Amino acid sequence: MAHFKTFTACVLRSVPLSEFTKHLELQVSGVDHFGFVPGQWLSVQTNTPDGEEMTRAYSIASPPTENGHVAFCLNRVEDGFMSNYLFNLDEGAEIHFEGPFGNFTLHPPMRDTVFIATGTGIAPFRSMLHWLLADEERHKGCNLWLIFGARREQDLYYREEFDALALKYANFHFLPTLSRPEPDWKGLQGYVQEHVPDIIGSRADMHAYICGLAKMVKANRDLLKSRGWDRTSIRYERYD
Secondary structure (H helix, E strand, O other): OOOOOOOEEEEEEEEEEEEEEEEEEEEEEEOOOOOHHHHHHEEEEOOOOOOOEEEEEEOOOOOOOOOEEEEEEEEEEOOHHHHHHHHOOOOEEEEEEEEEEEOOOOOOOOOEEEEEEEEEHHHHHHHHHHHHHHHHHHHOOOOOEEEEOOOOOOHHHOOOHHHHHHHOOOOOEEEEEEEOOOOOOOOEEOHHHHHHHHHHHHOOEEEEEEEOOOHHHHHHHHHHHHHHOOHHHHEEEEEE
């Protein structure tokens, strides 16, 4: 069995995004630069009170930086030991992890791309899009769409950031959609897969990245394949 280096990180900030979701910002200790590719994940480790070792995977929700910062977008699961452990950490607390792992990453050549997310499936796309848009050469000549589905408006994590990016970059289009909107909601309604056809039209020369629960991932993969997309153009990560 392969052994990987275990890193320690210190909690810099713990910011509520909704009642059951937090943005956790970490400083990796003992390194000047912590390298990873946008879309990768870390394996967080801790022990339960009775000594059982727990490990859970969390996508990195921040772009690579020179200062060794990484972030998670966490859902608190009622009976989930790890999610409650991380959710309740105070600033200054330490966590341990291995990684980075995973190949849910941007694959060249860059093309027009649709990113499809629900819930905390937004995490790897926050990393990818901030990285892509930070350098014009990375996204030049390409249109990027982010379709982000949630039940309610308060569950659209990082909405202000994506709105700001859409204002700044003419080729980035942010499309939030709600399945249970309040009457005053003016944006898109329904599930993410209902809005994909409006973006892709009859095209099959784009890339799609899909992240969220298995049922949503399957619905979007089936839709794209039914429209003649090659499976190598459809990349996905399931969160259940």
